[in-house]
Amino acid sequence: MSYIVKEVQAQLRNAVLAAVKKAAENGEIQTVPEKDFIVEKPADSANGDFSTNAAMAWARELRMAPVKIADVIIKNIDLGSTYFEKCECAGPGFLNFYLSAGYYAAILKDVKSKGEKYGHSDYGTGKKALVEFVSANPTGPMHVGNARGGAMGDCLAEVLSWAGYETEREFYINDGGNQIEKFGLSLDIRYRQLYEDGIEMPEDSYHGQDIIDHAKAFAQIHGDKYISLSEQERRKALVDYALPLNIAGLERDLLKYKIKYDTWFKESTLHSSGAARQVVADLTEKGFTYEQDGAVWFKAEQFGCDKDFVLVRSNGLLTYIVPDIAYHYNKLCIRKFDLAVDILGADHHGYVPRLKAALQALGVDPDKLKVVLMQMVRLVKDGEVIKASKRSGKAITLVTLLEEVPIDAARFFFNMREANSHCDFDLDLAVEQSSKNPVYYCQYAHARICSIFKKLSSEGIELKADADKHLEMLTEEPEKDIIRHIASLTGEIETAAAQLDPSRLTKYTVELATLFHKFYNACRVNCDDENLTQARLYLCSCVRDVLKNVLALLKISAPESM
């Protein structure tokens, strides 16, 4: 399943190559150049629909001025069997190619024939991808960082799926290790505080209200009968009570955010199955560990890390990275995903090379694991940054955020920036219902088209079945600009998938809305020429379909009226 833009670029490339071959045979150039060249879409459409740097790239090899090479290519090129109607030399030696009206019509017909599938590609067909995201600690509520990770991960999974991958979403539940210890400790103290005075919460425990609520609810059910039991039994009972509630809460809150996971993977299963300990055994067997100060270390320096690190602490407990290694081994080797994507906070960046080093030592291709690091989110309100302190339990939670901001806006905003850039989330802007707010701007474009159809329908004008006969009448620049942008969607999906960057899709959507609004002001749909009206209605219908498709990808609603 190729798509038109790709075909067109291949046509251009082949035509250029055929032209230099012919020129070399004629003796107009010394040899057939070999250096690779680029076919691209110029930023400014005044420079053609596609351009190539071939003449410039070959300047050295052919010992000719780029402009002269370009002239030779133009003289010898045959565009007869392509979508192009002409080719010009411009600037320092660019070859600019212009598409024929037939191309624009073909793009629109393609949108109609593919329908909801328009934008899909076979880029990743036959490959299995797993996107792990959020994976918040089940010891408390999710925060705004999780909100960003959720929106990004979910959209990225959707992008991969559109790009042809067989994609699954996964949440990794950290229900083992120190976090759970701390959770049990905190619950225990809050529980005992209900019956005894003078018990203080340690600095290093969870101080949130949710812990107090759990302890109270537990006490309502069981009363004080756990007070007399051992601390260990009491903590276990408390954790067994509260943890499933928290996990169910995470699932519920994420569903509100329109995120549904295929699997919830528990860390504890890696301990109970022995998979975690097996990692240490395997690495030891391969000779990649040593003992020092009573601890077991992994020889990470051999695999490009700056320092070795501990796998088994001197107290016999595993460090956090061991179950993580087992987990990723499970993803890549047991469940055989071709691509495993982790969305992590930037504070984990030091950990990524270590994880990859260990996987490599176990014989796993570490390149199959791709980690998207997200920079921190700062919430801005009234032009000021809201300080969020996790330790005090006063961090703004995902649920609070969604109470203040529409879900559509949150999902859109968190996908506007690349993961790599810091994200300032402006709470005032997100709730503002105006042109300043890009979510409404995009949704309005969709609603506006629906409204045009309604209005014209009330005047007895409908889109006819044979409207596509008149598409070559769409020759105004605003019309062609839209069609060019529509044509680029599939490539955009592929690029987003390759770069693991869903923010390209929000940018795409804003641009499509902008182009439509410009068209709306420049060209009347309901005009004097009946055939042109049909062609423009067809165009509107395509824009509506594409907007609907990309908004669906982002899981943002496409209202018919606003």
Next chain:
RNA sequence: GCCUCCUUAGUUAAAUGGAUAUAAUAAACCCCUCCUAAGGGUUAGUUGUGGGUUCGAUUCCCGCAGGGGGUGCCA
């Protein structure tokens, strides 16, 4: 110290190594007898600094300055 991300218009952000560095927003002005003005148009304004690679650098490499994050037998 070491690792890493960032630095572009007053502000927030774009730009697979390409053409006159793009938008939004804030400012000024203009456009509804006509499909929702939740829209469009016009004007003005930007690559932190010093080198290098290149026909060409915002982009790649090295140094410097400034900011975020990391650098535990915590996760």
